[in-house]
Amino acid sequence: MSRFLTPLAASLPSTVPFVGPETQERSLNRPFRARLGANESLFGPSPKVLAAMQAAADQVWMYGDPENHDLKAALAALNGTTPAHVVVGEGIDGLLGYLVRLTIGPGDKVVTSLGAYPTFNFHVAGYGGTLIRVPYKDDHEYPQALLDAARQHKAKLIYLANPDNPMGSWHSGSVVEDMIANLPDGTLLVLDEAYADLAPPGTMPRIAPDDPRVIRFRTFSKAYGMAGARVGYALAEPGLAQAFDKVRNHFGMARVSQMGALAALHDGEHLARVQSLTLLARARLSAIARTNGLTPLPSATNFVTIDCGRDGDFARAVLRETVARGVFIRMPGVAPLDRCIRVSLGDESALSVFEEVLPQAIRAAG
Amino acid sequence: MSRFLTPLAASLPSTVPFVGPETQERSLNRPFRARLGANESLFGPSPKVLAAMQAAADQVWMYGDPENHDLKAALAALNGTTPAHVVVGEGIDGLLGYLVRLTIGPGDKVVTSLGAYPTFNFHVAGYGGTLIRVPYKDDHEYPQALLDAARQHKAKLIYLANPDNPMGSWHSGSVVEDMIANLPDGTLLVLDEAYADLAPPGTMPRIAPDDPRVIRFRTFSKAYGMAGARVGYALAEPGLAQAFDKVRNHFGMARVSQMGALAALHDGEHLARVQSLTLLARARLSAIARTNGLTPLPSATNFVTIDCGRDGDFARAVLRETVARGVFIRMPGVAPLDRCIRVSLGDESALSVFEEVLPQAIRAAG
Numbered sequence: 001m002s003r004f005l006t007p008l009a010a011s012l013p014s015t016v017p018f019v020g021p022e023t024q025e026r027s028l029n030r031p032f033r034a035r036l037g038a039n040e041s042l043f044g045p046s047p048k049v050l051a052a053m054q055a056a057a058d059q060v061w062m063y064g065d066p067e068n069h070d071l072k073a074a075l076a077a078l079n080g081t082t083p084a085h086v087v088v089g090e091g092i093d094g095l096l097g098y099l100v101r102l103t104i105g106p107g108d109k110v111v112t113s114l115g116a117y118p119t120f121n122f123h124v125a126g127y128g129g130t131l132i133r134v135p136y137k138d139d140h141e142y143p144q145a146l147l148d149a150a151r152q153h154k155a156k157l158i159y160l161a162n163p164d165n166p167m168g169s170w171h172s173g174s175v176v177e178d179m180i181a182n183l184p185d186g187t188l189l190v191l192d193e194a195y196a197d198l199a200p201p202g203t204m205p206r207i208a209p210d211d212p213r214v215i216r217f218r219t220f221s222k223a224y225g226m227a228g229a230r231v232g233y234a235l236a237e238p239g240l241a242q243a244f245d246k247v248r249n250h251f252g253m254a255r256v257s258q259m260g261a262l263a264a265l266h267d268g269e270h271l272a273r274v275q276s277l278t279l280l281a282r283a284r285l286s287a288i289a290r291t292n293g294l295t296p297l298p299s300a301t302n303f304v305t306i307d308c309g310r311d312g313d314f315a316r317a318v319l320r321e322t323v324a325r326g327v328f329i330r331m332p333g334v335a336p337l338d339r340c341i342r343v344s345l346g347d348e349s350a351l352s353v354f355e356e357v358l359p360q361a362i363r364a365a366g
Numbered sequence: 367m368s369r370f371l372t373p374l375a376a377s378l379p380s381t382v383p384f385v386g387p388e389t390q391e392r393s394l395n396r397p398f399r400a401r402l403g404a405n406e407s408l409f410g411p412s413p414k415v416l417a418a419m420q421a422a423a424d425q426v427w428m429y430g431d432p433e434n435h436d437l438k439a440a441l442a443a444l445n446g447t448t449p450a451h452v453v454v455g456e457g458i459d460g461l462l463g464y465l466v467r468l469t470i471g472p473g474d475k476v477v478t479s480l481g482a483y484p485t486f487n488f489h490v491a492g493y494g495g496t497l498i499r500v501p502y503k504d505d506h507e508y509p510q511a512l513l514d515a516a517r518q519h520k521a522k523l524i525y526l527a528n529p530d531n532p533m534g535s536w537h538s539g540s541v542v543e544d545m546i547a548n549l550p551d552g553t554l555l556v557l558d559e560a561y562a563d564l565a566p567p568g569t570m571p572r573i574a575p576d577d578p579r580v581i582r583f584r585t586f587s588k589a590y591g592m593a594g595a596r597v598g599y600a601l602a603e604p605g606l607a608q609a610f611d612k613v614r615n616h617f618g619m620a621r622v623s624q625m626g627a628l629a630a631l632h633d634g635e636h637l638a639r640v641q642s643l644t645l646l647a648r649a650r651l652s653a654i655a656r657t658n659g660l661t662p663l664p665s666a667t668n669f670v671t672i673d674c675g676r677d678g679d680f681a682r683a684v685l686r687e688t689v690a691r692g693v694f695i696r697m698p699g700v701a702p703l704d705r706c707i708r709v710s711l712g713d714e715s716a717l718s719v720f721e722e723v724l725p726q727a728i729r730a731a732g
C-alpha cells in the first residue's frame with residue numbers, strides 16, 4: 001500500500017461493490033449468451049437516442065457543458081420544477097458519492113437496509129460514516145424500522161430505494177410520504193428512484209420541490225436503456241442541489257451522453273413501449289420461474305427476484321450453475337434475501353436462453 | 367444552504383473552477399465564432415475514433431467495463447508498464463479528485479504554483495487541504511522553489527504540470543528527474559502531463575514504473591481530440607494505482623468513451639498528423655500575435671500564451687473585447703501571469719477569425 005494515503009483511505013478495503021460481467025467473461029473465457037445480471041435494459045435506448053449520439057460523436061473534441069443547462073431545463077420541465085432543483089451527474093452512483101461527501105464525515109451515522117444497494121454503502125464507508133443496517137420485512141424495506149433506527153442513532157441519512165433493488169418490491173407513494181412526515185429532525189431521506197419509470201401508478205410520492213427533508217435520485221440507465229452513458233440526476237431543494245457545485249467534477253459529463261439523454265426525454269413513445277415490454281417480460285420470466293418450481297416475487301422494476309425456496313447455499317449454487325452455462329445473473333448478498341436469485345428482464349432471445357439453462361442449473365445445484 | 371452539510375462542505379465556496387463556453391454563449395445570446403478558450407483540439411479525433419464511437423452507440427444499454435480492462439492493457443503497452451500501474455478515470459480532473467481524496471485530509475499541506483491549474487486547487491480545498499502557492503519564475507513553474515516550500519511546510523503533494531498550463535512553458539525531462547530525486551521524504555509529486563503528446567522530444571522524464579514518489583496524469587482530451595469523452599489515466603506504482611479502487615466510481619466511465627479511447631490508441635498516424643498541425647498552428651498564431659505588437663510565449667502545448675505587454679487590466683480588456691467579438695479565449699488568473707491571454711490552437715478557419723478580431727479587440731481595449 002502507498003505510504004501517502006490518509007488514515008481513512010488506508011483503512012478502506014480494496015473490495016469493489018460489483019464485479020462486472022466483462023470480468024466474468026474474461027474468467028470464463030467466452031462471452032455470456034445472455035446478459036441478465038446488471039438490470040440493464042435489453043430493450044435498448046430510443047432510436048432517437050442512437051441518432052443523437054451518432055450525430056454528436058464528431059463534437060467529441062469539445063468538453064460537455066459543465067452546467068448541463070439544456071438537460072437540466074428539460075428535466076425540470078419533466079418533473080414540474082426548476083433547473084435550480086436539479087443536479088446532473090455521472091449516474092446515480094456518482095451522485096450518491098457526492099451526496100455522501102457533502103453530508104457525512106467520520107463517525108456520522110447512516111441508516112440503510114440489510115442487503116440494500118452496496119454502492120451506497122461503499123460511499124458511506126469511503127467517507128468514514130458508520131452504517132446501521134435494518135432488516136427487510138417480508139422482502140420489503142421496512143420504513144418504520146428505518147425511522148426508528150435513525151431516531152435512535154441520530155442518523156444524518158436514511159437510504160431507501162423505492163422500488164427496491166435487489167428485491168423488486170415497492171411501497172406506495174403514500175407510505176414514503178408518511179415516512180418523510182415522520183423523519184427525525186436532522187435526518188435527510190436519500191430516496192433512490194432508479195426504477196421510477198417502471199413502477200405501477202401510485203408508487204411515486206408527492207414531494208414539494210422545496211422540501212428540505214428529502215433528495216430523490218433518477219437515472220437514464222434503466223427504463224431509458226442508457227446505462228453505458230452514465231447520466232443520472234437528483235431532485236432536491238436548491239440549497240442542497242446547488243451544494244453539489246462545491247464538490248462535483250464540473251466537466252465530468254461526456255458530451256455524447258448529454259446529447260443522448262436530452263434526446264431520450266423527447267421520445268415518450270419509446271418509454272411507453274419499454275413499459276409495455278416490461279410488463280410482458282416480467283410475466284414471461286415469472287412463468288419460467290414457476291415452471292421450474294421456483295417462486296417469482298412481485299416486481300416493480302426491470303428484473304424479477306426469484307425465491308429458490310431453500311437456503312443461501314442453494315441459491316448461490318443455482319447462480320453459479322446459471323453463470324457457468326453462460327447466463328449472467330446476480331443475487332442478494334445477505335440472508336434471508338439470499339435465498340433468491342435476481343434476473344433482469346430480457347428480450348425473448350435472452351429469456352429463452354435463461355429458460356433453457358435454468359432447469360439444468362437447478363439440477364446441477366442439487 | 368442545506369443544514370445537512372458537513373462543516374467542511376458548508377465552508378466551501380460555491381465558485382466553480384471554470385465557466386464553460388456554453389454559459390458565455392447563453393449570456394452573449396449567440397454561439398461563438400471560434401472556440402479557442404478550453405485547449406480543446408480543433409483538429410478533432412481520429413476518424414477511427416468517430417467510427418468506433420458510432421459503432422458502439424448501440425451498446426449504450428450496457429454499463430462500461432468497470433475494470434477498463436482492454437483500455438488499461440493498451441495503455442500499459444503504450445507506456446511500457448503493466449495494467450496494475452494504470453488507473454483510468456473521468457478525465458484528469460476526476461483522477462486528481464480521487465488522488466486528493468486518497469492523500470489529503472484537513473490541514474494537510476499541498477504545494478503548487480501561483481496561477482497553476484485551478485481545478486487541482488478546487489479539489490485540495492474540497493478535502494480541507496491547505497494550499498501553498500509558489501510564484502512562477504520567468505513564466506515557468508519553479509522546481510527548486512516548489513521543493514523548498516514542500517520541505518518547509520512538510521507538504522504531502524507537489525503539483526507540477528509539464529508542459530505547463532496556462533503558460534505553455536516546459537522543463538526538460540532531466541529537470542523533472544532531478545526534482546524527483548530531491549523530493550522531501552513524505553512528498554508525492556503530482557505530475558500533470560496532459561500536454562505530453564504535444565511537447566518537444568526530451569520533455570518527458572524517465573521514471574521507473576515502480577517509483578513510489580511520483581504519479582503521472584495523461585489524457586485523451588488534448589492531442590487525441592476527445593475532451594468530451596472524459597477519459598484520462600494515471601501511471602503510478604501499483605500500491606498507489608490500486609488504491610483508487612477504494613474510492614473511485616467503478617462504473618463511472620461511459621462505454622462509448624472507452625471504445626473511442628481504445629480506437630484512438632490504434633491510430634498513430636492521426637496523432638502524428640495532429641502533432642504536425644500543432645507546429646504549424648503555433649507558428650501561425652504566434653505570427654498573428656506579433657503582427658499586432660504582442661509577444662507570443664514559446665509553447666509546448668496546444669495553445670499559445672500571448673503577452674499583451676502591459677498589466678492585468680489591459681489583458682483582461684483585450685480578453686473581454688475578444689470574447690465580445692465572438693472568440694472564446696481565456697487568460698491566467700493572477701499577476702504577473704495575467705498580463706497574458708491564452709489562445710488555443712485552431713484550424714485555419716478559427717485562426718482567421720482570431721486574426722480578424724484581435725486588432726479590433728486591442729483597439730477597443732485602449
